[in-house]
Amino acid sequence: IFVFLFLGLKSVRIIQRAPDRFSKLVATGVFSWIIFQTFTNIAAILGLIPLTGIPLPFISYGGTSVIFLMVAVGILFNISKYGENNNKK
Numbered sequence: 001i002f003v004f005l006f007l008g009l010k011s012v013r014i015i016q017r018a019p020d021r022f023s024k025l026v027a028t029g030v031f032s033w034i035i036f037q038t039f040t041n042i043a044a045i046l047g048l049i050p051l052t053g054i055p056l057p058f059i060s061y062g063g064t065s066v067i068f069l070m071v072a073v074g075i076l077f078n079i080s081k082y083g084e085n086n087n088k089k
Contacts, residue, residue, distance in 0.1 A: 004057070011034070011035075012031065018083060027076055030073070030075060034057050038056065040054045
């Protein structure tokens with residue numbers, strides 16, 4: 001749970017430092033996707049909602065889900081590379 005919390009906080013920082021509006025929207029979408037899946041799985045395990053079949057990010061066995069999450073996090077890291085505090089000219 002702490003790893004997902006750390007990833008969420010890091011994503012919020014990337015969103016705040018994104019260089020343009022499109023980057024902010026893409027980073028927000030990736031952040032929302034990962035956090036939604038994480039909270040849905042945690043709520044299902046705690047018995048707050050019924051099990052839905054949504055994979056836990058980076059943990060579940062499904063190959064396609066893991067591949068697309070890796071691509072999404074790669075895009076998120078690429079956005080952070082060109083963030084406001086990293087523009088060294």
